[in-house]
Structures are given as C-alpha cells and as structure tokens.
Amino acid sequence: MNQDKEAFSHHISQQFNEELEEIRTLMLEMGGLVEMQVNDAIVALIEGDAKLAELVREKDDAINQMERKIDQECMRILARRQPAASDLRLVISISKIIVDLERIGDEASKIARRAQYLVEEGQAPRGYVECRHIGYHVRKMVQDALDAFARFDSDQAFAVAREDKVVDQEYKTAMREMVTYMMEDPRSITRVLNILWVLRSLERVGDHARNVAEHVIYLVKGTDVRHLGLKNMEEQLKKD
Template sequence: MLKQEDYKQHISEQFNTELEEIKNHLLEMGGKVEKQLIEAVEAMVSRNTSVAEEIISRDHEVNQMEMRIDDECATILARRQPAASDLRLVVSVIKVNTDIERIGDEAAKIARQGIRLADEGASPTNFVEIRHIGSHVASMLHKALDAFARLDMDLAVDVVKEDNDVDKEYGSAMRSLVTFMMEDQRNIGPILNEMWALRSLERIGDHAANIAEHVVYLVRGLDVRHQESIEEYIEQVDER
C-alpha cells in the first residue's frame, strides 16, 4: 500500500522536490477548476452574465496549467526514468491533468449556457435539477482531489461509486425537463439550454470518477477502469 512518505525516500533531494511540485501544481489546478465549476453553476442560477463571461475568459489559464504540468512530467520521465511507485505517480498526474482540464472545459460550457439562459428569461424549473446535480458533482470533484492529495483509496472508491448515483439523477432530471417542454412549447428554448448544462455536469461527474480511479491505480497499482464493482475486484486481487 502506497503512502505519502514513500515519495520522500530518494537519494536525490531534487527528485523529491520535482515529484512534490508536480503534485502541488496538479492540486492547484484542481482547486482552480473546482472554483470555476461552483461559480459557473451559481452564475447560471443567478443569471449573472458578468461572472459567466469571466469564467469563460479564465479557461485559457487552466489550459496553460495543463501544458505546464505535462511539460514537467515529460522532463521527469526523460531525466529521471522513474520506476515503480514514482512512475505510477507521474503517469497518474498526466491522466488526472487531462481530466481536470476537461472539467474546466465543461465549466466554461455551463457558463455559456448560463449566458444564453439569461437572454431567454425566467426558467420554468427554477434550476432545481441544476442546483442538485451541480452540488453533487462539485462534492465528488472535491473528494476526488482530496483522495489524490492524501492517497486515500477508500475515499476514491466512494467517489467512483457515487458516479452511478449521478447517472441516475441525470436520467431523472432529463425526464423531468422533457415534461416541462411538453407542457408548454415556450419552455423549449430555456429547457434545451438547461439540458446542455446538465449534460456538462454529468460529464464532470464522469471525470471526477476517472480521477478517483487513477488514485486507486496510484496507491495499489490496479487498473480498475471498466470494472462493475471496484470493491469486489480489489477483494479478488487480494485473495489471489
């Protein structure tokens, strides 16, 4: 079982520093994207177009952070040729980096839908579904990043399991929104925008679950993607 102190056992102090830096830079990027997600949902609900436009304009900052982290990882791979747990850390950072950047993209999409909804006028749904699922996936993202920071595999497994709940909530929300459209055709425009925002939130839940799966790989060296039950898979591996 991998622990935090395992990354502080290298002969080269500089190597220790490099590994710690890529982790810190990734978590900094994650915190920035988490904030943008929360603000994007709030901007939509409050019809605050100025905040929404600011979120969209800040997306390039996340893109720059992604490229910087990729460059740092490439440098470590080339210079240090890491093995075992160190290699898993660098590989995990590269993969999580991509998921975080894509969450930033989805947050920007939500902000764009918020601007369009502000032009449409009042929402017949009062954004009930947006508020609920937005809060849920933001919590998942926070816990996934926390699991990565603390190498907490149990928390990571919980996040992966939560994604199934988000998928069910998303399906229920879409059925509810279709009902609103059928009741009054004037609702079609705003409801379609909400549907696109909900789609982005559902994808963010997927990316948060991906991050959690990478944590399991980092801690245990197990690839748990596409497993119906992560807990059962881990138990089977432990019994071998």
Template structure:
C-alpha cells in the same frame, strides 16, 4: 491506509524528491482552480450573473495552460529520471488527472456560456432546482476525488466512483421531467433545452471525477481499474497488497 511516505520514494537525490512533490502540488493547484470554475459556473447560472459567467470562461485559458505545463513537467521527469514503480505511477497518474481536470474546466465554461444565454432570456426556466442539486453533487465528487489524490486514499476514491452511478440516475430523472415539461408547454422548449445541455455538462463532470478516482486507485494499488466495474474495483481497493 497508505500515507504519502508509503508511495513517494525518498530518493538519494533531494532534487528528484522536490520535482515529484512540486508536480503533485501543481496538479492540486490546478484542481483547486477547476473546482472554483465549476462552483462559479453553477452560481452564475442560478443567479443569472453574466459577469461571473464571463470570468469562468476567461479562466478556462488558465486551466489549459496549467495542463500543458504539467504535461511538460511530467515529460521532463520521465526523460531525465526514468522513474519506476510508485514514482512512475505518480507521473502517469498526474498526466491523466490533468487531462480530466482540463475537461472539467471545459464543461464549466460551457455551463457559463449557457448561463449568459439564459440570463438574456429573462425568466428562470424550470430545471434550476435539478441543476443546483446535481451541480452540488458533482462539485463534491470533484473535491473528494482531488482530496483522495492528495492523501493517496483509495477508499475515498472508491466512494467517488460509486457516486457516479447516483449522478447518472439523477441526470436521467431530471431529463425525463424536463422533456415532459416541454411537451406540456412548447413555448419553453428553447429555454429548457439549454438547461438540459447544462445538466449534460454536469453529468460529464461527474464522469471525469470518477476517472480521477480511478487513477488514484491505480496510483495506490498499482492496478488499472478502468472498465472493470464497481464490484471488482472494490475488491482491488480492499486487497491489502500494494504493488511497489
């Protein structure tokens, strides 16, 4: 498995080395902030903690500002350094990953807003077990995708991409159960619909985690693996050739 020294060129300019490392570290800091947003949003929902949900919503602005800062950093590097090969892939991957992290933050804020609504409605609706389960699953996917980026680990990234299929199945199963429940108890419709929107946000977080994993594979292997399917993605990951 390639390590950091394989993928980050050691340049004559120490300043360029520093800029690339700082960019990577800033992206991982943003990732840590988004991970906490997701976990806090789920906790605020399960525990009917409106105060925590408000904090999650407020943090969304910080995430947005971090995305802008990272984009500006990438633009400066592209303009001043004109990177090539693996350095160029790193800068491009950072811009893409930052976008997906910002969107994960948006979904976490949506969940927090629903947590506030549901806490005001009182009784916990059916669907919290499914929410906790899928929430735990996509939180782990996000963490694993960021770890794969930090370590330039294409195999771990592939595992994240594969997990997205499982999340999709869990989401569809939970949705079917909740629709049946609403049909049996029409009084629950409003509350359960809110939970279904939460599950939809969680499913989208899984999609964004998969996107991040795909960018890791692009960074490590030099091949764009979006839209090619898991079988071909796996072939790319286990191809020992690394494009410089």
C-alpha cells in the same frame, strides 16, 4: 502519514523529490481552480449572474495553460529521471488526471455560456433546482477525488466512483422531467434545451471526477480499475 503515502515521500535524490512534489502541488492547484470554476458556473446559472459567467469562461485559458505546463514537466521527468515503481505511477497518474481536470474546466465553461444565454432570455426556466442539486453533488465529487489524491486514499477514491452512479441516476430523472415539461409547454423548448445542455455538462463533470478517482486507485494500489464495474472494482481493492 500512512504507509502508502510514505512510499511516495522518500527518494535518494532530494532534487528528484522536489520535482515530484512540484508537479503534485501544481496538479492540486489546477484541481482547486477547476473546482472553483464548476462552483462559479453553477452560481452564475442559478443567480443569473452574467458577469460571473464571463469570468468563468475567461479563466478557461488559464486552466489549459496549467495543463500544458504540468504535462511538459511530467514528460521531462520521465525522460530525464526514468522513474520506476511508485514514482512512475505518480507521474503517469498526474499526466492523466490533468487531462480530466482540463475537461472539467471545459464543461464549466459550457455551463457558463448557457448561463449567459438564459440571462439574455430574461426568464428563469424550470430545471434550476435540479441543476443546483446535481451541480453541487458533482463539485463535491471533484473535491473528494482531489482530496483522495492528496491523501493517497484509495477508499475515498472508491467512494467517489460509487457516487458517479448516483449522479447518473439523478441526471436521467432530471432529463425525463425536463423533456416532459417541454412536451407540456412547447413555448419553453428553447429555454429548457439550455438546461438540458447544462445537465449534460454536469453529468460529464461527474464522469471525469470518477476518472480522477480511478487514477488515484491506480496510483495508490498499482491496480488499473478503469472500465470495471463497481463490484469488480471493490473486489480488486480487497485483494490488495
């Protein structure tokens, strides 16, 4: 166990320690479910699996319920325990991370809905290769951001933030290719528009994964790195 993690592991009140561990565990469970949703939505799209797409959409409500439950627990701890220092950062970070996780779940549901549309059209459009590549990339970002939280690892969190820039570039390239294809074959417009929306949702998943990573950095270092460029973010991490 590293020194940063130890700071979040010892409390005078055993019950308080258990309450903090409970919301931490619940958040990681929610994150695991969201990560699975993203993966299943991509698989449903690539394999044309309408049933899997429907399951992804049905589970969105469970994610929303988890967010509400964890948020209520965070508010209760803040009101009753009035935590300070690292404990306060933990509760605040979790309350913010679950918002991004819920939004990742929303994007997975949107991808699943587009997958259903494409199955109904019955013809695989261009863009599946790009969706699969970017999709697995952003799913890995979500996984790594959650792992960084579990490990209290600010370096891994920064690596996730850095990956978001790569995803943004891949997204722009894929969008240009899809627009060019529509211009060359106007008959493909309806199908490719669905792919454009999928790509947009995947890019948003990457953005939310970066947000989670930034909350992890705040949790571990006590430094708010939101709205900073990568260079300034790295300089802030080196100062601490």
